[in-house]
Amino acid sequence: MSENKISYDHSTAVLMRRLLKEGVRPYLGKVMFAIACMAVSAGATAMYAWLMDPIINKIFVARQAQYLWPLAITIITTFAFKAMADYGEAVFLSRVGLKVIADMQNRLFNKLMSLDVAFFHANQSGKLLSRMTNDVNSMRFAVSNALTGAGKDASSVIFLIGLMFYQDWVLSSLTFFVFPLAILPIAKLGRRMRKVTANTQEQNGLLSTYLNQAIQGIRVVKAYGMEDYEKRKVGSLVETLHELTYKAARVRSASSPIMEMLGGVAITVVIVYGGSQVINDADANPDRAGAFFSFITALMLAYKPLKALASLNTNLQEGLAAAARCFDIIDTQSTINDRDSAPDLVVREGNIRFEGVFFTYDGVKAALDGVDFDVPGGKTVALVGPSGAGKTTILNLLPRFYDVTDGRVLVDGQDVRDVSMASLRAKTALVSQEIMLFDDSIRANIAYGRFGATDEEIEAAARMAAAHEFIMALPFGYDTVVGERGLNLSGGQRQRLAIARAMLKNAPILLLDEATSALDTESERQVQHALEQLMRGRTTVVIAHRLSTVVNADLIHVMDRGRVVESGDHNALMAVGGLYARLYAMQFAEEAQPSGWPA
Numbered sequence: 112m113s114e115n116k117i118s119y120d121h122s123t124a125v126l127m128r129r130l131l132k133e134g135v136r137p138y139l140g141k142v143m144f145a146i147a148c149m150a151v152s153a154g155a156t157a158m159y160a161w162l163m164d165p166i167i168n169k170i171f172v173a174r175q176a177q178y179l180w181p182l183a184i185t186i187i188t189t190f191a192f193k194a195m196a197d198y199g200e201a202v203f204l205s206r207v208g209l210k211v212i213a214d215m216q217n218r219l220f221n222k223l224m225s226l227d228v229a230f231f232h233a234n235q236s237g238k239l240l241s242r243m244t245n246d247v248n249s250m251r252f253a254v255s256n257a258l259t260g261a262g263k264d265a266s267s268v269i270f271l272i273g274l275m276f277y278q279d280w281v282l283s284s285l286t287f288f289v290f291p292l293a294i295l296p297i298a299k300l301g302r303r304m305r306k307v308t309a310n311t312q313e314q315n316g317l318l319s320t321y322l323n324q325a326i327q328g329i330r331v332v333k334a335y336g337m338e339d340y341e342k343r344k345v346g347s348l349v350e351t352l353h354e355l356t357y358k359a360a361r362v363r364s365a366s367s368p369i370m371e372m373l374g375g376v377a378i379t380v381v382i383v384y385g386g387s388q389v390i391n392d393a394d395a396n397p398d399r400a401g402a403f404f405s406f407i408t409a410l411m412l413a414y415k416p417l418k419a420l421a422s423l424n425t426n427l428q429e430g431l432a433a434a435a436r437c438f439d440i441i442d443t444q445s446t447i448n449d450r451d452s453a454p455d456l457v458v459r460e461g462n463i464r465f466e467g468v469f470f471t472y473d474g475v476k477a478a479l480d481g482v483d484f485d486v487p488g489g490k491t492v493a494l495v496g497p498s499g500a501g502k503t504t505i506l507n508l509l510p511r512f513y514d515v516t517d518g519r520v521l522v523d524g525q526d527v528r529d530v531s532m533a534s535l536r537a538k539t540a541l542v543s544q545e546i547m548l549f550d551d552s553i554r555a556n557i558a559y560g561r562f563g564a565t566d567e568e569i570e571a572a573a574r575m576a577a578a579h580e581f582i583m584a585l586p587f588g589y590d591t592v593v594g595e596r597g598l599n600l601s602g603g604q605r606q607r608l609a610i611a612r613a614m615l616k617n618a619p620i621l622l623l624d625e626a627t628s629a630l631d632t633e634s635e636r637q638v639q640h641a642l643e644q645l646m647r648g649r650t651t652v653v654i655a656h657r658l659s660t661v662v663n664a665d666l667i668h669v670m671d672r673g674r675v676v677e678s679g680d681h682n683a684l685m686a687v688g689g690l691y692a693r694l695y696a697m698q699f700a701e702e703a704q705p706s707g708w709p710a
Contacts, residue, residue: 126431129438130250134211141203148200149263155193157270160409162186164278168401200263208251215247215437222440227447228512229472237320238313242436245315249308249433264416264423271413278406282380304362304425308432311355318348362425447514447532455534458619459523460488461650463509468518470504478504480673482518486666491651493661495691496670502654505670506622509652510539522620540613542645543624546605548597553582554589556597556608560615568615576611576641578604610641621651658695667691 135142162185169178219242231239275283325332325341332341463486470479479501486492494502507513508520511527520527527535540560548556557569564572569589573579581604585591597605613621623642639660655661662681669677669684669691677689684691 138207145200145203148196151196153266153270155189158189163408164401164405167404212251226445235320238316241316246433264419267416271409274409278402304428307359308429453531456530462488464521466519469516484668484675490665492666493653493664500670501673539620540616540618541622546609550595552590557611560612572611572614575614575644576607578607621649623653
């Protein structure tokens with residue numbers, strides 16, 4: 112992670128304790144009920160084995176008819192209790208497991224929304240989506256397996272072992288002497304499973320990123336004939352995932368043969384030793400056969416939960432590897448936060464000042480190198496200059512998408528780091544060349560500018576943005592769904608919706624980041640008219656690629672290599688004959704060049 116992250120212990124015990132505390136503890140009542148059901152089910156399972164003693168001795172050996180119906184009623188009652196207990200346990204554990212997923216997904220999304228822009232620039236979207244989906248679902252199995260293993264399987268084993276020691280403590284001691292041999296290999300398998308699972312989830316996230324990029328950029332892929340390249344890239348990753356998944360299956364399957372082998376040894380010991388005892392004591396102790404059958408039934412019934420407990424560690428490690436990745440995000444701390452008791456920003460005139468501002472994205476190369484300039488309140492100020500001069504960085508610092516490395520950004524004399532981010536961003540509206548529309552209705556996309564706006568306010572904003580007419584010409588008007596990223600609309604239409612959204616927000620400070628650079632002449636004319644309506648009476652900072660669109664700006668700051676090298680209006684800068692005049696002359700020559708002629 113690119114942000115500050117708390118150093119956290121990822122050991123099995125600590126992760127499990129945290130998962131139970133933060134995920135399961137809120138549902139302790141349901142868990143306790145499920146555990147009670149497990150205890151009833153485990154007791155009923157042990158009862159099956161105990162009943163073999165009177166069934167063999169009283170019915171089949173002694174042939175005492177008075178025991179037949181009481182034993183029959185006891186058997187059916189035991190089965191009924193176990194059935195109800197199993198149902199209760201399954202329902203309540205499913206409820207808890209699903210709530211743990213929902214809560215973790217909410218926590219992850221809430222954390223993501225609280226992190227600053229730098230985090231998303233440093234982390235691929237596919238990997239973040241994998242945390243929200245694949246990892247959280249794996250955590251559910253960790254919770255369910257842990258509760259089932261620690262509850263039902265463990266309690267069943269305890270009840271059954273208790274019965275076995277009651278029937279024959281010597282035979283029980285001989286039987287369970289072999290099972291500690293499984294501890295070391297099973298623990299080793301668990302460690303391998305954690306590592307394989309972590310790698311698998313990482314590759315799943317990378318696959319999501321590749322798929323998203325290929326689908327989003329399908330026009331570029333086809334335009335450049337790169338289908339085969341994308342196929343090879345994704346195919347290679349799918350093959351890697353196949354190998355990792357296969358390795359996980361091998362590791363997961365290894366615990367069962369270990370327990371099968373040890374189980375075979377234990378049962379062989381029981382048959383040889385117990386059988387000889389029954390044969391030798393047949394006359395002296397006629398009840399010995401019932402006790403032996405009760406014992407062997409308990410052993411056979413204990414075998415399944417013992418196998419489940421043996422594979423619990425490998426299954427648990429899969430979930431804990433996912434939990435560790437989720438907790439990594441939850442423990443990530445944003446680098447940009449409100450100071451304690453930060454007051455709200457108060458905008459009076461809307462004056463903006465950059466005072467000795469230095470900034471670097473990577474800690475090495477300076478994006479801004481001692482920038483000083485003013486944006487007078489209520490005026491339109493343009494930032495121009497060659498690519499990489501630092502113009503967009505200026506717009507990133509004002510609403511605190513990033514914080515300055517040194518210096519200050521002031522709004523009406525208030526350092527933006529000293530006021531609450533909510534109030535700062537409420538007072539600023541951003542319209543950029545990269546329009547983000549959500550796959551929702553036009554109404555909902557405009558209303559994103561101000562939560563709770565009425566239909567009349569939404570329509571008024573659309574009219575001011577010159578968007579109302581084209582909206583009403585669409586099949587469902589304001590209820591028309593724009594498609595993913597607004598792909599059902601033209602570039603000019605998307606831009607006007609973004610302007611309408613900013614109109615609705617009605618913020619006193621407006622940031623325009625090359626809002627017309629990607630439009631054709633007719634669309635630019637319509638959008639420029641809408642922007643003029645939007646800028647009226649607001650403090651506006653404009654980044655413009657086409658200098659012809661900012662000749663009427665009140666003030667122009669020319670940037671180069673992270674510094675402001677010239678300032679003034681259009682006429683003053685042209686008279687100086689510096690960088691601005693050269694850029695303007697170059698653009699005028701390019702725009703005057705007939706279409707299709709080489710430059």
